[in-house]
Amino acid sequence: MDRFYNAPGDVVDEILQTAAATAPLCVAEPQSGLRILIRRDWDKADQGRRQVAVLSGGGAGHEPAHAGYIGEGMLTGAVSGSLFASPSVDAVLAAIREVCGEAGCLLVVKNYTGDRLNFGLAAERARGEGLNVAMVIVADDVAIEDAPQPRGIAGTVLVHKLCGYLAGQATPLDEIRKRAEALCQRMGSLGMALSAAAQPGQDPAERSPQLGLGIHNEAGTRQVDPKSADDAMALVLEPLRNALSDRRLSGPWIALLNDLGSCSTQEMGVLAASLLHQLGIEQVAHLIGPAPLMTSLDMHGFSLTLLPADDDVVTALSASTTAPAWPGLRATQAPKAFSPDTHQDHEALADDAPQNATTTAALERIIDVLRQAREELDALDAKSGDGDAGASMQSGADAIAKALQAKHLNTAALPNLFAGIGQLLSRDMGGSSGVLLSILFTAAAASLDQRGNLQEALAAGVDKMQTYGGAKPGDRTMLDALVPAIESLRRGEPLVQAAQAARDGAQATAALTHANAGRSAYVPESALKGVVDPGAEAVARVFEALAREQ
C-alpha cells in the first residue's frame, strides 16, 4: 500500500463524511446521490432574507476546497462532483434551492468548461423559478499568455472569502458580484510541481518538473529544471509578475502560497522564505498560508497567487470566519532581533578566586584518581557501552584541574565552587555524563546557597539528575553508587562509610543485567553480566579518594 485510501471509489464520500462530522453542516442524504454541504445554521427564510448565500464547488480532489471553506463569513454551502469532475446540474440546482432566500445567491465557479456549464444551467433554471442568482467565474491562472479562457485555480479561495465577508455585511447581490469580478481582474496565480499526482488506486505518472499547472493533474505548459527551492520560486515569480505588470498591477502584494498536495511543512516553509526574500518583505504585505488551500490530490508542487494589497480586500480577507480551512491573512514584518543574554555566572568562575587549601587538595586528589582510572573505565565501558567513559571523566577532571591552576574556582565558598564546576563540566566534559554531573553540581550549588546544608544540597543535586536523566537506582548508572553514598552522608555517617556504600553500590551493578537507562540500555543482557558500570565505578573511586585522606 502506497497511500492511505480504502476503495478508490469511496474516497470522495469518506472525505465529505469527515467534513460533515467535524463542522456544523447539513449534508444531502446519501441516497440522493448528490454531494451538497450547507451551513447548519443557515435559514434562507431568516438570514437569507438579508444576506446573499454564497455557493461554490466543483470536482473533488482539491481538498480542503470546497467543504473546508463553508462557515460564517465565507461559503454558505458547497457542491462536490466526483474526483476532478464537475457536479451535476441537478446537484447545483438543489443546492441553490436549499440556500437562496430573498437576498439571492452567488455562485463562485472556477473557469473550467464543465463547471461553467453545469453551474450556469443550474443558475438559469433557478432564475426560471424566480430565484435571484448571479455567478462569478474565476480565471486566475496566468500559465498561458493571452489564453481566451484562463483556468480558475487557488485564487478562487480569495473570492470565497471576499464574497462571504460582503454577504455577511448584507451587501446586495449585484454589488458582491461586481466586487468579486473586480478582485478577479486584479489577481494572478501560477503553479509548479516536481511530479504528477496519483489518482486513488493508481500509480502516479512519471513526469518531469513542470511550470504552469492547473489543478486536475494535467501537464504544465512548460518543462523546467529547478535546482533549488529558490530556483523554483524564481521560475514561478517571473512570468507571474510579468503577467500582473502587463495588467498594470503592482505591489505591495497579498501573496497566497498554496501546497498543491504533498509538500512537507518544511518545504513550504523554505518556499515561503524564498518568496519573502525574492520579492522583499516590504513587497509582501500579507501572506496567506503556506497551506494546502486548493490541491490537486497529492501533487508534489505549489502555486503562488499575487494581488495588490488594496485596503478593501485586506479588510475582507482579514475578517474572521468559522470556515475551518481558512488559514487567515498574516501581516508580514521585518524580523525583529534581540540580543540573547548568554552571560556566564561570573561569581562561579572568577579571576583570582579565593582558595581554601583543604578543599583544593581534595579536588586535586579526585582529579588524580580520575586521570589514573581512565583506561580501566574505558575498558569497562567497552563491554557495556561505547568505550569512552574513562576519556570523558578525564576531560572533566582536566577542565577542573586547569581552572584550579588558573585560580578560576573559588574553593573557599562551596556554593560558588559547585556552580563553577557545573559550568566547567557542561562546557568541557561533553556527553550525557557531562550534562548530568553539571546538573548535580548546579542544583547542589543553588540548594547550598539557599539552605547551607551540604548533605541536603548533594541530595537535591542527585534528585535533579534522576529527574532530568530519567534513570533511578538499579538502572546500571552512576546513580547506583551516588545515591547510597549520599544517603549515608545524610544519615550523618563519616566519609569512609559513605565511600563503602558507594563501593557496594558500584559492585552491585555487576549483577544488574537489565539496563533501563544510560549507555547500557541498548546492550544485550548477557554482555552486562559481571561487568561493573563505569560511571558507578568512577563515583566509588572519587568517594574512596575523599575518604582516604580524611
Place this chain on the structure above:
Amino acid sequence: MDRFYNAPGDVVDEILQTAAATAPLCVAEPQSGLRILIRRDWDKADQGRRQVAVLSGGGAGHEPAHAGYIGEGMLTGAVSGSLFASPSVDAVLAAIREVCGEAGCLLVVKNYTGDRLNFGLAAERARGEGLNVAMVIVADDVAIEDAPQPRGIAGTVLVHKLCGYLAGQATPLDEIRKRAEALCQRMGSLGMALSAAAQPGQDPAERSPQLGLGIHNEAGTRQVDPKSADDAMALVLEPLRNALSDRRLSGPWIALLNDLGSCSTQEMGVLAASLLHQLGIEQVAHLIGPAPLMTSLDMHGFSLTLLPADDDVVTALSASTTAPAWPGLRATQAPKAFSPDTHQDHEALADDAPQNATTTAALERIIDVLRQAREELDALDAKSGDGDAGASMQSGADAIAKALQAKHLNTAALPNLFAGIGQLLSRDMGGSSGVLLSILFTAAAASLDQRGNLQEALAAGVDKMQTYGGAKPGDRTMLDALVPAIESLRRGEPLVQAAQAARDGAQATAALTHANAGRSAYVPESALKGVVDPGAEAVARVFEALAREQ
C-alpha cells in the same frame, strides 16, 4: 531535484525566518548562533509579573512545532536546535532569561534524553540565578509496552495549549505544572508510517510500513502490512486503546490526528473518516486536525493521540489563541442530512399538455431536418472534433420527438415549451452541446416569461450561452450561425433572411482555422481549413427548415 530545498544546512534557518516574518515574534540575532523565538508583545516585567511564561522547543524537523505554537494563549517562546537535535543549554537558558518574570517560567519538554538534559541543566542554571522555573516532561508515546521512558510526540502540542491557556488565566506556576502533569498521565499517542522521511539533501531510506514511530525518523517497533486506510487506523487504534484502558482511561475522547509529514489532505480526510467510523462518532467528542502538528520531516504517515474529553481540558483546548499553527478543537456531530429538492418543473413537462398545431408542426420539421443531417454532421465533426455532433443532435431531436408524441410539451405556450425543451436537452442530449442548448432555451423561457418578446428572449438565451460556454462569434461554434440569425430577427427581418444569415455565418466557419473554444480548440489549424463547423451547420439547417414552410 526531488524536494523544494536550498542548501540542506540552511533549511532550519529559512523556516525560522518565515516564522519570524509572518508572526509578531522577536528572534535571537543570527550572529548569536542561537535559535530563539519569543512573542513580540511579551514583557517579562509586565505580563511576566502576573503570567507564567511557557517555553518549549527541541530539535527542528517537526514543523509547525514549535515556532507555530507561539502566541497569546499558547507558547511564550520556543527554542530550536538543528534538525532532530536538541538546542544547547545556552540557548535554552538565554530563552528563559528573556521571558521569565516574577510569575516564573514553565518548560514543556518532550521525553528525549538530549532535550531533558539540556532543558534540565538550563532550568537549574536559571534557578541558580533566582528565576522560578519548572519543567514538564511529556511522554505520550505508547509504542513500547512498559517503556521506562516513553517518547514525547504529538501529544506535546496539547500540553502547550493547556499550559498557555492556564498561564493566560494567571494560574500559578506550580498549579500549571501539576495540571500539565495530570494531562500527561491521561493521554497516549501512537504513530504509523508507510515509508521513511528524507533528510534534506538525502534520499529516504527504503523502509516497509511500520507501527510505533517516534518523530526522529527512527524505525518503528513493529513492521506492519496495512491493506487500506481502515486497516492502518485499526492497527493504530488497537494498541493505543489497550494502553489507555490499562490506565483505566475511557472515552468519549478528544482525538488529535497528526500528519507526520507528507500525507495529502485527501488521505488525512480518509483516515479521519476511518477513525470516526471505528471509534464511533459519539466516542470521538472532539477532533483536533487532521493537520501536520508534530511532523518528522516528510514522513508519509500519521499519529493518533487520544485523551478523555474532561471538561477542564476541553475548556483549555477550546480557548482562543493567536498561535498560527493551532488548528482548533472541533466538536464532532452525527451528520445531519437534508433531502435535496430535485423536483422538475411540472409546468414545463406536463401530462396532456395543450398543443398548438403550427408550433408542433414547426418542431416536427426541425426534428426531421436534424435526423436527416446526422451523417453529414458526424462527418464534419470527424474532421474537426470527436465525430459525434450528428449523433448528439439526433438524440436531442429524438428526446423532443418523444415528448411531443406523449404530449408532454406545451406547444401552446412558448415559455413553457422552451423550459420543457431546456429540461429535455440537458437530460437526454448529453455533451457540452446539450447543456449549452439547454441554457439557451432555459434562459429564453425565463426572459419570455418576464418580457414576452420572443426575439429578445432568444437573444438573452444566446447571451447566456456565451457567458457560460465561454465562446463568442468567430470561435468556430454554433454561435457563428446563431448570433447573426437572432440579430436578424431582432432587426425585425423575416425568417428567410434570418435563415440566410445563419447560413452565411455557418459557411464562414470554413475559413476559421483558429478555434478558441468548443470541440475544435484542440485540433491543428490545417485540419480545420475548409470545414464548416457542424454545430453552426445544424443551426443553419434548423433556421432553413423553419423558413421554408413559412
